[in-house]
Amino acid sequence: MRSKWTNLIASIQSAGEFTEDLKTPAYSLSRLFAETAEYTIDLYSNLQYNYGQQEMVAQLLECVSFPYDHDIARIPLKFFYELSMLLKAEFTHESHRDRSSGGSSSPSFDQLLSIYTPSYCRLLEIAAQSIALSPEVMLSSASLTDAIKDVRADWKEAVVDCCDVLTGNVCMTTLCAMMEGYIKQMSAGGSLQSVAPWCQIESVLETIQIVAPSVHSNDTTAVPQLISFISSLPKELHHLQVTSIVLLGRFSNWLESNPSYINPAVMKLGNDLSNPSLSNWAASSIMQILRSCGKVPNLPLQEIRSHVATLKAHNALSLDAEVHLLEGLAIACSYLPSPTSETFFRDLVMGIAQDLHGQLQMASPVGAAVIVHQIERITVIIRFYRGNQQSLCAVFGELFPLMQSTLGRYSSSEIVCERICRLYKHAMRSGVDHFSPLLPSMVEHLATQFRSSPLAAFLYASSVCFSTFGLLDKGAHVPLLFQLLWALSETFFNVCPDLSGFEKKPDLVEEYFFLVAKALQYCPAPFVEATNSANMIIQASIGGVTISHREAQKGILLFMEKLVNLVTFWSPGSPHYAAAVQLADHFGGPIVLELFRYLSGSAPIYSIDEPNGSVTDVLWMLRKKFEANFKVWIVSAAQSLGPIPQAIAVKLNFVDVLLSARYPREMGTMLERFALNCRRNL
Numbered sequence: 001m002r003s004k005w006t007n008l009i010a011s012i013q014s015a016g017e018f019t020e021d022l023k024t025p026a027y028s029l030s031r032l033f034a035e036t037a038e039y040t041i042d043l044y045s046n047l048q049y050n051y052g053q054q055e056m057v058a059q060l061l062e063c064v065s066f067p068y069d070h071d072i073a074r075i076p077l078k079f080f081y082e083l084s085m086l087l088k089a090e091f092t093h094e095s096h097r098d099r100s101s102g103g104s105s106s107p108s109f110d111q112l113l114s115i116y117t118p119s120y121c122r123l124l125e126i127a128a129q130s131i132a133l134s135p136e137v138m139l140s141s142a143s144l145t146d147a148i149k150d151v152r153a154d155w156k157e158a159v160v161d162c163c164d165v166l167t168g169n170v171c172m173t174t175l176c177a178m179m180e181g182y183i184k185q186m187s188a189g190g191s192l193q194s195v196a197p198w199c200q201i202e203s204v205l206e207t208i209q210i211v212a213p214s215v216h217s218n219d220t221t222a223v224p225q226l227i228s229f230i231s232s233l234p235k236e237l238h239h240l241q242v243t244s245i246v247l248l249g250r251f252s253n254w255l256e257s258n259p260s261y262i263n264p265a266v267m268k269l270g271n272d273l274s275n276p277s278l279s280n281w282a283a284s285s286i287m288q289i290l291r292s293c294g295k296v297p298n299l300p301l302q303e304i305r306s307h308v309a310t311l312k313a314h315n316a317l318s319l320d321a322e323v324h325l326l327e328g329l330a331i332a333c334s335y336l337p338s339p340t341s342e343t344f345f346r347d348l349v350m351g352i353a354q355d356l357h358g359q360l361q362m363a364s365p366v367g368a369a370v371i372v373h374q375i376e377r378i379t380v381i382i383r384f385y386r387g388n389q390q391s392l393c394a395v396f397g398e399l400f401p402l403m404q405s406t407l408g409r410y411s412s413s414e415i416v417c418e419r420i421c422r423l424y425k426h427a428m429r430s431g432v433d434h435f436s437p438l439l440p441s442m443v444e445h446l447a448t449q450f451r452s453s454p455l456a457a458f459l460y461a462s463s464v465c466f467s468t469f470g471l472l473d474k475g476a477h478v479p480l481l482f483q484l485l486w487a488l489s490e491t492f493f494n495v496c497p498d499l500s501g502f503e504k505k506p507d508l509v510e511e512y513f514f515l516v517a518k519a520l521q522y523c524p525a526p527f528v529e530a531t532n533s534a535n536m537i538i539q540a541s542i543g544g545v546t547i548s549h550r551e552a553q554k555g556i557l558l559f560m561e562k563l564v565n566l567v568t569f570w571s572p573g574s575p576h577y578a579a580a581v582q583l584a585d586h587f588g589g590p591i592v593l594e595l596f597r598y599l600s601g602s603a604p605i606y607s608i609d610e611p612n613g614s615v616t617d618v619l620w621m622l623r624k625k626f627e628a629n630f631k632v633w634i635v636s637a638a639q640s641l642g643p644i645p646q647a648i649a650v651k652l653n654f655v656d657v658l659l660s661a662r663y664p665r666e667m668g669t670m671l672e673r674f675a676l677n678c679r680r681n682l
Contacts, residue, residue, distance in 0.1 A: 018068035026072050030063040034076040041082050045090050045112060057083075057119050065126045073130065074154050077161075080123055084161040087112060117166060121174050124162040124207070127155040128178060132203035133239060135195040141238040141277055152206065159210040168214025175211065176222045179204045195237070202240045205230075205247055212250035217257030227251075227261055231268050242281050245272055249285030252292035259296045265289065266300055270307055274316060283321035290328030294335045301332055301344065319373050326380045334386040342391040345381070349395050352377045353402055360405055368413040371406060375419040383426040393431040397438060404445060411453045421461040428468045436477065439469060443480055447487035454495045459511035462488060463518045470522030482526040485519055486533060488512070493536070499544050506549035513541065513555035520562040524569055528579040538563065538587050546598045550606040554613030560591060561613065564621040585629065588622055592633040593640060595619065599675040600645035602682055608675060609668030616668035619658065623667075634658055648677045 012018050018026075037044075037056050044053050060076040067073075090109050131152045137144070144152075163171050179201055186197045208226070215223060230244040248265050255262050266289060272282035286304065293299065308325050311317035326348070333344040356374040359366045378399065385392055403420050410416040424442065428435050443465065450458040462484055469477040492512050496502050502509045516537060520527060527534050541556045564584055570577035595615050599608075609616040623630040638649050649655065654674050661667035 012068065023069065023072075026066065026069065027075075030066065030072050030075045033059055033063055034079050037076070037079045038082060041079070041086060044083055045086050054115070057116070061119060061122055061126070064123065065129075070130070070151050070154070077154065077158050080120070080158060081161050083116070084120075084164045087116065087165055113165070117170075120162045120165045121170075123158060124166070124171055124174055125178060127158045127162070128175060128204050128207040129200075130203075131155050131206055132199045135199060138195050138199050138202065138237055138239055144239070156207075156210050159207055163211055163214045167216075168211050169216050169219055171211040172208065172215050172219065172222050175204050175208050176226065198234065198237055198240055202237075202243050205240075205243045209243070209247050209250045212247065213253055215251070215254055217254055219254070220258070223251060223254055223258070224261060227265060231264075238277060241272070241275075241278055245269060245278060245281045245285050249288035252285075252288045255289055256293045256296060259293065262289065262293055262296060263300055266304070270304065273307065273311060273321065276316065276318075279311075279316075279321045280318060280324070283317075283324035287324040287328035290332040294332040299332055301329055301336075305329060305348070319376070323376060323380050326377055327384050330381045330384040331386065334384075336387075338388065341387040345385050345387060345391065346395050349378055349381050349399070352381075353399055356406070357402060360402075360409060365409065368410055368416050371410060371413075371416055372419050375406075375416070375423055379419070379423040379426055382423060382430060385430065389431050389434045392427070393434040393438060396427045396431065396435075400438070400441065400445075407449060407453075411449075414455055414457070417449075417453065417455050418457040421457040424461045425464045428464055432468065433472070436469070436473065439465070439477060440480060443484045447484055447491075450488055451491045454491055454505075454508065456507040456511040459488065459492075459508065459515050463511070463515045466515070466518045466522050470519070475523060478523040478526060481519070481523065482530075485516070486530070488515070489533065489537065493540065499547065502544040502547045502552065503549075506547060506552040509544060509547060509549070509552040510555040513552075513559040517555070517559040517562045520559070520566060524562075524566055524580075525576055528566065528576055528583060531579075534583060538583065542587070542590050542594050545594055546601070546603050548604055554607050554610070556613070557607055557615060557618055558613035560618045561621055564588075564618065564625055567625055584622075584626055588626055588629055589633045589636065591618065592622065592630075593637040596634075596637040596641060596645075599671060600641050600648075600678040602679065605672075605675050605679075608671050609665070614668070616664050616671055619671070620661075620664045620667055623658070631659060644681050645674075645678050648674060648681065652677065 012022055033056065037060060040051070043049075043051050044057075046053075060079055063076050064073055064080075087109075090112060133144075133148070137148070159171070166174075182197055182200045182204070186194075227248070230248065233240055233244055235241065248269060251265075255265060266286060269282045269286050269289075272278045273286075275282075290299065290301075290304075304325065308317065308322060312322065329348060330345070333341055333348070335341070336344060352374055356371070356378075359370065359374070382392065382396065403423065407417065407420060428442075431438075446458050446462050446465070450462075465484065466481055470481060489512075492508065496505050496508060496512075516527075537559075541559055545553060545556050545560075547553050547556070566580035567577060567584065570580065595618065599605075599615065607614045619634075622633070634655055638646065638655050641649070652670065652674055654670060657670040658667055661670065
């Protein structure tokens with residue numbers, strides 16, 4: 001077989017091209033070699049017998065280096081992945097055995113490593129060579145095509161396998177040696193102005209991106225030289241610059257242990273921020289460095305902030321780039337000593353808030369998009385600051401009136417409301433304990449805002465209130481939270497009084513019932529105590545479960561599931577337990593009946609068996625918690641269906657299967673069969 005491959009290569013070289021009639025045998029041979037090796041993978045860790053394993057690996061490397069067709073070259077990559085997993089498993093096994101016996105590393109693993117190290121070094125070299133861009137692409141500043149990205153993704157997975165076997169430092173040494181060879185060739189041939197050699201260097205730098213996080217911090221030769229080399233790359237080659245910029249961010253872990261190189265790296269990236277075609281990449285790498293190196297003292301945070309302000313003043317920084325930088329600054333300033341951390345954080349937020357305030361004071365309103373961008377800037381700082389929570393909440397307390405004013409002016413803009421509620425979410429989650437004094441104002445604000453502008457965003461923010469504060473301080477905030485729920489419910493049912501209203505506002509239905517489900521999950525006692533309100537909400541859920549909207553229906557079904565599960569919150573004999581049982585007893589039958597009608601009808605099927613809200617979960621929970629009643633409910637519901645669904649239920653043994661199903665999936669399968677058969681016969 002190996003001779004056939006050799007002859008095939010000779011035929012291609014002789015023809016001077018890879019013709020279609022040669023593609024099929026090349027594909028078949030590569031697949032044959034790969035599948036044979038995969039099938040016998042266990043033999044490759046067997047050192048006692050020689051079955052030609054080394055020869056097969058060599059052959060597979062020849063297939064991998066096939067230069068004419070990537071689809072053929074990639075076929076053996078799965079084998080090298082499986083072999084890397086085999087070697088990792090062998091290492092884990094030997095390490096465990098050696099630790100147990102008190103000995104050192106087993107020679108069998110060391111021998112395996114010595115056998116396969118050259119093969120994986122060669123695979124690494126092939127990967128780096130195979131992702132090289134063409135000179136035409138290198139000279140272009142256009143984004144890489146999906147086809148090029150897919151090829152690179154395949155080879156990057158192979159590089160990860162090489163790292164697993166060789167370690168990051170060995171991979172780094174191998175790749176740097178390749179790059180040094182390319183540089184020497186360029187210098188010797190006088191081709192420094194040629195694009196082709198830079199294509200090879202870019203491919204090595206792209207490969208190093210994958211290796212970089214695995215490079216040990218004790219590498220004080222290769223990485224510093226590489227950082228210095230990156231600064232001297234030709235500025236006119238866009239893709240080369242992008243690759244080098246991304247690479248600096250990938251070395252963020254190494255920089256944390258070698259802080260003397262942080263400022264030069266950040267300075268280089270800061271210069272790249274001024275180039276519109278590179279600024280997003282540079283900002284992302286700066287963010288990665290600040291995220292990893294936040295605890296390192298004397299980071300140039302003020303310099304970065306000033307540079308950002310300068311670029312913004314000249315409209316030379318995109319929103320995406322600025323958001324990346326603000327995220328990095330928020331994380332890094334969290335580690336500054338007090339009060340420097342709190343001051344930096346406050347100045348960062350309030351500078352943007354002042355700009356927003358000025359825009360709100362303009363006689364002619366600015367566009368909603370401008371306001372949204374300001375809110376996004378503030379949100380990313382609030383979200384990623386991990387310093388003093390009390391200071392964060394104090395700053396938010398100053399922001400809160402500004403957000404209310406913004407909503408007052410842009411209440412008709414759904415996207416502005418969504419972004420502000422997202423800001424509220426992160427402020428509440430980041431502030432937690434220290435946010436409690438602000439909670440009454442937040443509750444009143446959300447209820448009022450929803451009353452004047454009934455948008456789903458305010459319901460979502462209210463859900464965050466329940467998930468964040470429902471269990472805090474031993475339930476001290478629960479009465480306040482339910483004041484919010486009842487106020488929101490009043491507005492919701494004014495806007496969506498029936499199924500027709502549900503169909504017109506499915507986003508409100510979705511968020512409202514997810515909100516009530518959240519309330520039942522965290523603090524259900526006031527719900528079962530408020531009989532009239534509970535009955536109204538349950539009746540609405542039953543009447544609206546057939547809504548023609550997937551997410552809205554899932555919200556209703558999740559609420560039903562949480563309702564049935566209420567009996568698990570309290571011990572039998574307690575008043576709340578009795579109230580929960582009474583609710584289930586009263587509404588269990590109507591819920592089953594409406595779900596059966598839905599399954600047997602012509603409405604679109606959405607959520608029969610899905611996570612976070614499904615017909616199966618509701619019925620399974622009813623059967624599990626109320627088994628005796630469940631049989632009565634489903635028999636009665638089945639008998640109330642029309643003649644065709646009844647006949648289908650009998651044919652499928654529908655009721656008996658629901659009663660005897662051993663697990664939810666089995667019940668869900670029967671529900672799906674029943675629904676499908678009903679729709680076929682309507």
